[in-house]
Amino acid sequence: MPASNLNPAANAAQTITVELPQNPYNISIANGNLATIGTAMQNPQLKLGRKVLVVSNPTIFKHYGQIVVAAIEAAGFSVNSCILPAGERYKTPASIQKIHDAALEMRLERSSTMVALGGGVIGDMTGFAAATWLRGINVIQVPTSLLAMVDSSIGGKTGVNHPKGKNLIGAFHQPKLVVIDPTVLKTLPAREFRAGMAEVIKYGVNWDKALFEHMEAAKRLDQLRYVSEALLNTIITHSCQAKAVVVAKDEKESGLREILNYGHTIGHAVESLTGYRVVNHGEGVGIGMVAAGEIAVEMGWWSREECDRQNILIEKCHLPTRLPAIIDISAVVPKLQTDKKVKAGKVRFVLPKQIGTVAVTDQVTPEIIQPVLQQLASA
Amino acid sequence: MPASNLNPAANAAQTITVELPQNPYNISIANGNLATIGTAMQNPQLKLGRKVLVVSNPTIFKHYGQIVVAAIEAAGFSVNSCILPAGERYKTPASIQKIHDAALEMRLERSSTMVALGGGVIGDMTGFAAATWLRGINVIQVPTSLLAMVDSSIGGKTGVNHPKGKNLIGAFHQPKLVVIDPTVLKTLPAREFRAGMAEVIKYGVNWDKALFEHMEAAKRLDQLRYVSEALLNTIITHSCQAKAVVVAKDEKESGLREILNYGHTIGHAVESLTGYRVVNHGEGVGIGMVAAGEIAVEMGWWSREECDRQNILIEKCHLPTRLPAIIDISAVVPKLQTDKKVKAGKVRFVLPKQIGTVAVTDQVTPEIIQPVLQQLASA
Numbered sequence: 001m002p003a004s005n006l007n008p009a010a011n012a013a014q015t016i017t018v019e020l021p022q023n024p025y026n027i028s029i030a031n032g033n034l035a036t037i038g039t040a041m042q043n044p045q046l047k048l049g050r051k052v053l054v055v056s057n058p059t060i061f062k063h064y065g066q067i068v069v070a071a072i073e074a075a076g077f078s079v080n081s082c083i084l085p086a087g088e089r090y091k092t093p094a095s096i097q098k099i100h101d102a103a104l105e106m107r108l109e110r111s112s113t114m115v116a117l118g119g120g121v122i123g124d125m126t127g128f129a130a131a132t133w134l135r136g137i138n139v140i141q142v143p144t145s146l147l148a149m150v151d152s153s154i155g156g157k158t159g160v161n162h163p164k165g166k167n168l169i170g171a172f173h174q175p176k177l178v179v180i181d182p183t184v185l186k187t188l189p190a191r192e193f194r195a196g197m198a199e200v201i202k203y204g205v206n207w208d209k210a211l212f213e214h215m216e217a218a219k220r221l222d223q224l225r226y227v228s229e230a231l232l233n234t235i236i237t238h239s240c241q242a243k244a245v246v247v248a249k250d251e252k253e254s255g256l257r258e259i260l261n262y263g264h265t266i267g268h269a270v271e272s273l274t275g276y277r278v279v280n281h282g283e284g285v286g287i288g289m290v291a292a293g294e295i296a297v298e299m300g301w302w303s304r305e306e307c308d309r310q311n312i313l314i315e316k317c318h319l320p321t322r323l324p325a326i327i328d329i330s331a332v333v334p335k336l337q338t339d340k341k342v343k344a345g346k347v348r349f350v351l352p353k354q355i356g357t358v359a360v361t362d363q364v365t366p367e368i369i370q371p372v373l374q375q376l377a378s379a
Numbered sequence: 380m381p382a383s384n385l386n387p388a389a390n391a392a393q394t395i396t397v398e399l400p401q402n403p404y405n406i407s408i409a410n411g412n413l414a415t416i417g418t419a420m421q422n423p424q425l426k427l428g429r430k431v432l433v434v435s436n437p438t439i440f441k442h443y444g445q446i447v448v449a450a451i452e453a454a455g456f457s458v459n460s461c462i463l464p465a466g467e468r469y470k471t472p473a474s475i476q477k478i479h480d481a482a483l484e485m486r487l488e489r490s491s492t493m494v495a496l497g498g499g500v501i502g503d504m505t506g507f508a509a510a511t512w513l514r515g516i517n518v519i520q521v522p523t524s525l526l527a528m529v530d531s532s533i534g535g536k537t538g539v540n541h542p543k544g545k546n547l548i549g550a551f552h553q554p555k556l557v558v559i560d561p562t563v564l565k566t567l568p569a570r571e572f573r574a575g576m577a578e579v580i581k582y583g584v585n586w587d588k589a590l591f592e593h594m595e596a597a598k599r600l601d602q603l604r605y606v607s608e609a610l611l612n613t614i615i616t617h618s619c620q621a622k623a624v625v626v627a628k629d630e631k632e633s634g635l636r637e638i639l640n641y642g643h644t645i646g647h648a649v650e651s652l653t654g655y656r657v658v659n660h661g662e663g664v665g666i667g668m669v670a671a672g673e674i675a676v677e678m679g680w681w682s683r684e685e686c687d688r689q690n691i692l693i694e695k696c697h698l699p700t701r702l703p704a705i706i707d708i709s710a711v712v713p714k715l716q717t718d719k720k721v722k723a724g725k726v727r728f729v730l731p732k733q734i735g736t737v738a739v740t741d742q743v744t745p746e747i748i749q750p751v752l753q754q755l756a757s758a
């Protein structure tokens with residue numbers, strides 16, 4: 001229960017610190033935060049040099065580029081921007097080269113800063129470009145999708161895709177600061193909002209029972225406009241707090257951090273088997289949490305009743321709870337074997353024991369998985 | 380004076396530890412070391428997984444590939460190799476993609492290892508490919524050039540060139556182990572041997588007076604065959620020790636490590652102004668040390684007599700002490716302004732105070748530099 005120090009009042013500015021011993025950093029959450037980002041960047045403890053490169057995509061830059069660039073310039077920085085085409089299929093080494101060309105163009109120095117203004121795709125790429133320019137310059141994450149706010153902008157995982165596999169190329173590179181302005185979610189497409197909610201439900205199940213219960217108490221969760229400002233605030237702050245605590249305890253994913261993969265084992269397989277075109281990441285995680293929950297019940301780890309509560313919450317977000325019809329169910333288990341996290345040939349699952357508590361196991365056999373998949377097959 | 384614990388006896392196996400708090404690692408130096416690398420890799424403290432990718436170039440792999448691959452396989456590892464074309468002009472993001480393709484091909488895991496078998500070019504690329512595969516896998520450096528043995532294989536600087544600038548793209552990624560077998564220097568071209576000697580003289584001036592005096596006592600230093608096994612051993616161990624101590628005190632180059640740039644300020648400018656085709660890196664450093672020495676004398680930091688001793692040592696290695704004739708001397712000072720290490724527009728110089736002791740300054744004005752350059756112009 002990490003969140004006792006969080007103020008649930010709507011619109012209150014809040015700061016969560018990721019307590020990494022070498023490089024602690026803040027996550028700042030407040031409505032209107034974009035307009036004051038320049039002031040935040042003036043904080044002398046950040047030791048940011050004068051040059052700033054803002055990286056974004058056309059959609060997001062059209063909405064928020066001007067306010068961000070103006071705010072940073074007004075604080076005395078010299079700002080350029082680099083706009084990359086939108087979409088996961090541009091999360092490639094070629095896009096990193098474009099960011100590096102822009103870095104060269106404006107002669108970024110070791111003290112210079114890249115600002116990632118966008119969802120997880122822009123965040124991952126900008127973080128990786130910063131990690132690898134002059135062996136590492138500053139990056140500030142300004143997440144604009146719900147998924148990026150509660151997950152990808154925190155923790156320092158950065159990278160791009162290899163033609164044959166997601167996120168295979170990358171580095172750990174922590175941001176100097178994460179700036180979250182929840183008001184930008186107003187322009188986020190509804191399907192992307194729901195994808196972010198999948199990760200939020202993940203934190204409810206793997207870490208934070210109070211967050212879970214706050215969401216249970218809500219009437220609708222499928223679109224931002226039905227979510228009260230107080231609840232949105234709770235969702236973002238509790239999720240950030242969960243991620244911050246887990247990352248601070250295990251920066252390089254050698255232990256605890258693995259629990260953040262709850263729902264991701266089957267989720268990734270589903271994304272991959274549908275060519276990343278049918279379900280998005282959050283939808284895969286939704287299906288994956290249903291599958292992991294059922295496996296946990298099957299193995300006697302979790303109660304039927306709590307598992308049902310999870311599944312109802314997933315449905316309330318209008319996230320899928322069944323496998324897409326086009327999936328060949330017999331292909332799922334073999335696909336799991338190719339997962340990045342396979343250790344010594346054994347697939348690892350994060351399974352719930354109670355709402356708010358999970359454990360990791362490599363004892364889930366194909367004999368347990370297969371019937372669960374059958375059960376989740378589309379009717 | 381770091382080297383009191385080093386045994387100067389020829390052929391004695393020696394281990395130097397780079398005492399980084401998070402990830403200390405050993406530099407193992409011994410004739411015949413290549414043939415026992417597999418045994419070294421079995422050390423359970425290294426926690427190396429079963430899969431190993433050896434990266435090299437055709438020349439080096441022809442000489443030493445088989446012995447290394449056989450030694451690693453005999454120790455129970457599964458080995459593939461990735462052979463890249465030789466030469467600085469292939470130190471590019473495209474070569475990194477080739478290493479990554481090979482990594483994907485053999486499904487390297489987080490516990491897997493890349494082995495860099497080659498000079499600084501192979502070492503820098505392999506280190507960077509390992510830094511960025513799955514957000515960082517193991518790398519072992521097996522330097523085969525003198526420069527790589529005494530300098531580039533130690534300290535975790537990795538990277539590739541941007542079309543418009545050297546080493547702009549990279550990361551810090553420390554090796555798990557450095558394996559030096561001085562016998563491989565027998566096949567190293569003489570000019571490459573001399574390039575390595577420039578870095579060795581650097582350590583004599585910026586850190587280790589005893590090393591300097593050992594070299595002064597030698598009759599000839601221009602080719603490996605004139606160097607006694609005992610002296611070669613001293614050269615390698617003292618240099619590795621110097622680099623290890625400096626890196627351990629300042630892993631990310633925020634202070635002390637800057638002294639390793641002695642001779643590199645003007646050196647880099649000379650390399651760059653001649654398009655990296657007239658003088659190689661070590662030759663640039665040779666010229667750069669002469670220039671820095673003369674500047675130090677001019678500024679009253681260093682005695683004429685010690686500076687002359689340095690210059691004689693550089694000449695004894697048949698390294699150039701004058702600017703190449705084709706250089707436009709008036710272009711040097713402007714070029715210095717574009718150096719990576721310029722801070723707030725001020726060029727930084729490492730200057731000797733005594734043999735074995737240097738200091739860093741940004742107080743060297745063009746008015747001091749220009750006459751020294753004139754003086755070093757080719758007759």
Ligand SMILES: NC(=O)c1ccc[n+]([C@@H]2O[C@H](COP(=O)([O-])OP(=O)(O)OC[C@H]3O[C@@H](n4cnc5c(N)ncnc54)[C@H](O)[C@@H]3O)[C@@H](O)[C@H]2O)c1
Nearest residue numbers: 059086119120121122144145147148152157184187188192
């Ligand atoms: N680094 C990590 O720890 C981590 C964790 C989870 C996911 N990820 C990565 O994150 C990526 C997914 O991130 P995502 O879901 O944010 O996708 P995304 O970045 O593609 O954004 C989704 C879509 O929403 C648009 N968008 C974003 N914010 C908007 C706004 N405020 N208004 C209007 N449109 C907006 C984007 O242009 C895009 O079309 C994947 O590449 C995934 O691998 C990384």
Ligand SMILES: NC(=O)c1ccc[n+]([C@@H]2O[C@H](COP(=O)([O-])OP(=O)(O)OC[C@H]3O[C@@H](n4cnc5c(N)ncnc54)[C@H](O)[C@@H]3O)[C@@H](O)[C@H]2O)c1
Nearest residue numbers: 438465498499500501523524526527531536563566567571
């Ligand atoms: N990472 C660092 O800290 C660091 C420090 C200094 C230099 N560097 C980099 O190192 C590179 C220069 O390294 P280098 O001088 O070793 O050049 P290199 O790697 O190009 O090797 C020089 C030549 O010698 C050949 N060679 C190497 N070992 C041999 C052997 N035993 N037998 C026969 N041929 C052999 C190579 O094939 C090559 O043709 C540059 O790219 C430079 O930027 C890096």
Ligand SMILES: [Zn+2]
Nearest residue numbers: 199264281285
């Ligand atoms: Zn996720």
Ligand SMILES: [Zn+2]
Nearest residue numbers: 578643660664
């Ligand atoms: Zn050098």
